[in-house]
Amino acid sequence: MSSEITAKNLAELFYDSAQKFGDQPAFGTKNKEKQFSTISFQDLYETGVSLATGLIAIGLNSKDHVAVLSENRKEWIITNYGIILCGAADVPRGTDVTDGDIQYILSHSDAKMVFVEDELTLRKVKKNISKLQNITHMIVMEGEPGLLNTQLRSHGEDEVDPGSHLYPKVLSLNGLVENGRRLRKLGDRRVEERLLTIQPDDLFTIIYTSGTTGEPKGVMLTHANMISQLRNIPIKIGPKDRFLSILPVWHSFERVFQMGTIAMGATQYYTNVRNIREDLMIVKPTFMASAPRLWESIYQGIQSKIQTGSVIKKVLFRLAYGCALMFQRSIQFLKGNRLDLHGRKIIESITLAMISLTSIIVLYLPYIIFDLIVLSKLRQATGGKLKGSVSGGGSLPYHIDEFFNTISIPVFEGYGMTETSPGLAFRSEKHRVIGSVGQIFPETEILLKDVDTGIVIYPPKKGIKGEIFVRGPQIMKGYYKRPEATAKVLSDDGWLNTGDLGIMSFNNTLKIVGRTKETxxxxxxxxxxxxxxxxxxxxxxxxxxxxxxxxxxxxxxxxxxxxxxxxxxxxxxxxxxxxxxxxxxxxxxxxxxxxxxxxxxxxxxxxxxxxxxxxxxxxxxxxxxxxxxxxxxxxxxxxxxxxxxxxxxxxxxxxxxx
CATH class of the missing domain: 3.30.300.30 (ANL, C-terminal domain)
Known part of the structure; x- marks a missing residue:
């Protein structure tokens, strides 16, 4: 996102952004009146410092781990600031956690405290508290301690005694922030002391994988891992941009864009699947990131609307889309962005170039007219202001990928995994090769290994398929307390086995063609x-x-x-x-x-x-x-x-x- 980022850790980044962007809105979430309420960069930083002070006061040490069970909301980012500014690391998860998730993740991660979104999530944790021996405090984002204990008793549960050594104390986020503010007025500057001790190689998060292939593993990501992502993701954003956030806030893909908006001064608005259509119209985002499923849903919604329209509308759409498809394919070919996995011969390239040039000349005027009267209305389904959309966390079907690019909603598909913070490759506006996941990040090395023979191809030859291994500043520190699992995927010299199969195209982009574990x-x-x-x-x-x-x-x-x-x-x-x-x-x-x-x-x-x-x-x-x-x-x-x-x-x- 920017090579100008000089912060050595995320705490420094938070401070720098508060200084640069001050009163500009940083994050927004819907209030009870269903209106977006925002918090500025300066207020977010000061609230985070106050929360960090409150956390230090109740015993949170540098390098401690803090679990956070919450969905997308403003309080999540405040909590994130507070934990990181303490020098601690978060262990994030959503509120849909099962009893098994709570028992395993909170225990295995050695979490000392746990933030929960609301009283319902608090009761989930309390039900399993006998198996969570390390937890000293449960902190609730909504409500106050006295009210919370009253609510617990109303559900037939024992009161959590703040003075008992048998149970964690129940505190509120607001209460901790207020106590932190009071302490800072009295001269408490322990946060500033902590900031000086945070090293690039320190953990900022432990993200537990979803367990698609067995027991969840805690991926340890460092400050340096995330800072490298912010240096290298090829998206140009600034203070005037608006991001709409729909992926789970604890997902590594989403967290890059959280940190990216902080670094570049953009505003991020939290939404969810239920409200996405309404919020697209309210926020009118310039960028948004999502898993492929959202783009599939929007695509199907557009197609359904077209199919239920009049015959004239159907015909107009077919003409408009057909014209745009030929026009955009021609433009992208001349830019060198038509996917090439085999290496075109010179005669073939010259022929395609002549056809493309002719198509552009012939279709230019019809394309402009059809775009104005048909396609521009389709873009309104996403608010009408999208400069780009990012798809990650899974493979985007080709027809959906091409559809959005054709109607002038650029799709910058990326590739990576939680273990790589997560970005390894990303499309850019200049290299928007549909069907690929873009160019490999700067500072990142890649090699391919033939699945059948085990022969290593380094550097990768174009058009040759192999299992992808990567090395770079974004590679995880390892799996928490799982040295054997770490050794299976991460070599001593830093090469990570992604388990994915890929081909380097003749466009110098990477195409993912499968997964060895899925084969x-x-x-x-x-x-x-x-x-x-x-x-x-x-x-x-x-x-x-x-x-x-x-x-x-x-x-x-x-x-x-x-x-x-x-x-x-x-x-x-x-x-x-x-x-x-x-x-x-x-x-x-x-x-x-x-x-x-x-x-x-x-x-x-x-x-x-x-x-x-x-x-x-x-x-x-x-x-x-x-x-x-x-x-x-x-x-x-x-x-x-x-x-x-x-x-x-x-x-x-x-x-x-x-």
Whole structure:
């Protein structure tokens, strides 16, 4: 975001931003009247210092760990400031934590204190308090201590005695801030003393992975890790920009943009899935970052509106989009931004350049007219002011990626993981190569390893696929108290195994083509990447969710959730659709038409069997917080359904007939 960042740690960054941007609004959250109320950079810093003073007064030491269980809200960032300004590290999570999450994460992380969003989350923690021996204080973002204890008793729970050595004290965020202000008026300057001791290699957070492949692991990220991200993300933002924040605030992808808006003086507004459409119109963001699922939802909403419109509107949209698609593809080709994985010959490049130039000349005027009367109205679905949108935390389907770029909502897709703080690669305005995740960050090294032979390709050759290893200033310190797990992915000389498969394009950008842990290996030894197949299938209006299966089998199968609205005549819920023969036959035909060699799929990638799911995948169950499918959970939950695809002569006969 800026090479001019001189802060050595995040506490210095907070101070610098308060000095630079003063009374400008930093963060906004909706109040009880459903209006956005903001806090300035100066007030945020001063409130954070007061909270830090209050935390030091109740015993929080440098390098202690503090759990934070909260959703997107202004109090979250105040809490974050307070913890970091103490020299401590946060252990963040959402309010949807289970008892198992609370017991494991709070204990394993050695959290000394825990911030909770409200009284409901407080009761969740208190229910498990006997297994949280390290917790000395529970701090609530809403309410006051006396009222909180009254509420606890009203639910039939014991009062938490502030003087008891058996239970943590219950305090309020506001109470701690006020006490900190009082102490500072009396001359307390312990925060300033702490700031001088914070080193770049100190932890600022421990983020526990969602556990898609087993027990959660605590990713240790340092101040230096995050500062390197702010230096290298290629997005130009400033004090006039407005970010709309929808991803969980504890997600590493979201935290980069939190810190980025602080560093560059932009304003960030917190929203959620329920209010996103309304808040897009209110905030009119210039930038926003989200997981692919949001862009899929906006895309589907636009498509649904078009399909229910008049014949004239449908025709106008097709003409406008077709014209824009050809025009934008031509522009991007001449800029060198048409994805090239094989290396074009000179004659092919000259021919495409001439075609592109001709298209631009012919389509320029129609494009301007159609954009004015049709496409500009589509952009209003996101507030009409977006200069760019960032997609991360998962693979963005190509058709959705191209759609938003075509209607002039630039999509800067990025790539990374929690273990890399998270950014490794990012698209920029100059290198917006659709279908890729952009160029590798400055200061970052990458090598590819052939999955079959183990041969290391360094530096990576263009057009060659391999497992991605990276090294750079954003690489985690390791997994907290998990040296064996750390050693499995992080070598002594700093190379991290991402577990992803990638290809360096001839545009000097990285394309992710699969994941080694997701790869389905058929009995005949063929390796199949399920994600491209799944992305193709969810383009269908008949399908809402899908997961490809077939490990150690002769052919692929798929678990599919039918689109409830599309099949409403056959049933009012998923359970009814799952047992309806007509629904299954229609989806089987759709799958057959989509996954075929004419569409670029290999013969062994065809889906031979499908089974319809009786319920949707849910966050916290089959989906992680960033909405990626927990394949091991789904495989276990629907084990019998999957086995039925490979049981019996009927299935084998279908395979032979394919």
């Amino acid at each position: 389905v290996v058929l009995l005949n030894g063929e390796n199949v990447e399920p994600v491209p197949i799944e992305n193709k299938l969810i383009q269908s209006p008949l399908i809402d969710q899908v997961m490809v299966v077939g490990q150690d089998q002769k052919y692929l199968g798929a678990l599919i959730l039918p689109a409830l609205e599309t099949f409403s005549e056959y049933g009012s819920n998923y359970e009814q659709l799952a047992t309806n023969r007509n629904v299954k036959e229609k989806i089987e035909e759709e799958v057959k038409n989509l996954i075929r060699t004419e569409n670029g799929f290999k013969s062994f990638e065809k889906i031979v069997e499908i089974r319809l799911l009786p319920k949707t995948f849910e966050v916290g169950d089959e989906l992680s917080a960033k909405l990626s499918v927990k394949r091991h959970v789904v495989s276990e939950k629907y084990k019998s359904l999957i086995e039925s695809m490979y049981d019996g002569k009927t299935q084998m006969q279908k395979y032979v007939n394919q």
